Amino acid sequence: MLGLRYLLLIIIGRRRQILAGLLLGGGLIMGTAKAMPQPPKDHRNEQLAQRFQDWQSLVALSMHLSDTEKLNAVNAFFNEQVRYGEDQDLWGQPDYWASPLETLELGAGDCEDFALAKYFTLRLLGISEQSLRLVYTTLASTKQAHMVLGFWSDDGAAPLLLDNLNMQILPIIERLDLQMQFAFGPTHLYRFEQSSLQVAGNTELLPHWQVLMSRMKREDVALADAAKVSF
Template sequence: MIKLHILVSKSIKRPLKVFSACLLGLGVMCGSAFAIPLSQDMQQSQAGVQRVSDWRALVSESAQLADSEKLRRVNAFFNRTIRYGEDADVWKQADYWASPLETLEKGRGDCEDFALAKYFTLRLLGIPEDSLRLVYATQAKTGQAHMVLGYWADAGTDPVLLDNLENGIRPFVQRDDLKAEFAFDELNLYKFDHAALQLVGSVGQLPNWLALVQRTKREESELADATARGAQSGLLLSAVSLKH
């Protein structure tokens, strides 16, 4: 679960400050491509290699499906394949956002790892970036922070939520157990007004986000260099560009 030791303000005057605090120190991967060489640990993990193989099959087999079926398959795949694990146990850190490949390697992750893996997989499958947003919520009964992936079929419609806590995909308005607070995509930050989104700022105002974009570009460059050298050790994921 996300270790967010802050209170989410109900005031519109402070949304960007609060959301910046929510994201502080979280390793979100963002960029124009989702492709990095597999780590040495992955090469040594037959289970990890199998998970990546299964993931590649998922992407290949789902490419021509309707969006609703892509959502269903991707949600089911990660909920079935990845076990829940706290960052302290999986990464020996208080809070760490793993890339999708890292999550597949470990086979474990917390709520934001599930949401990120689903997000980037659906982007690879051609779901438009303006239909997908990562949603920061709190659980109604406990106030526990939680992260899910939201899908908006059309602008102005109510989103459906892909959640590691549920195998089904339900509309946000049916999720009485969650209170959505903020959402973000690759460009903007939003505050929820009931089920509607209110733009409150740009992710360009979040230094951590910009740094992570640069990290992703470095990973792309490393993959290109390794491919040019004809690297044969381990497995390489094919670079699949996410067109903006």
């Protein structure tokens, strides 16, 4: 099992890959907040260690919760622990899809980083792959691109959206401020037919997702080991 200190050394020392291009011609950016100046290095390392300990505690304490309780816990954790930052400020490039470990490392991310961190953490907590979809939306008022995480329960209830802009987890039918464009999972793209999803293609059309999934295959062991609390 990787200890916390060893895991931090791996993450801090990891070379950051440079990715180029934009999803469907437009970067996923959201919110008016800008990336804040970074604190001194020693303080950043202390913050990083604390975030990982808090994330480990989240996973350990949430394993036996109900699905609803897991959704609430994970949504609140990332919305409270991660600040909004634009990819250009965080990574020096217009669009970068960070892994959960990278988001925890920086303590910052844009909308897709929030959604992806929640997605992979909930998968680690046992939420089924079939219940979770990343959802590409646009703001109804400005048409600005935005990504959220969707949850479809087995009981046929209205799907729920986990959003970094809203602490509440609301049914999709109540999010009149968002216009649903498409959703995707590990292998398929989906179009919306009201609140239900219909397969519309495969995720080979999403190059950033393909790169991230390849990277996640290498990080899966580290992510699972990181979830094992070893203070």
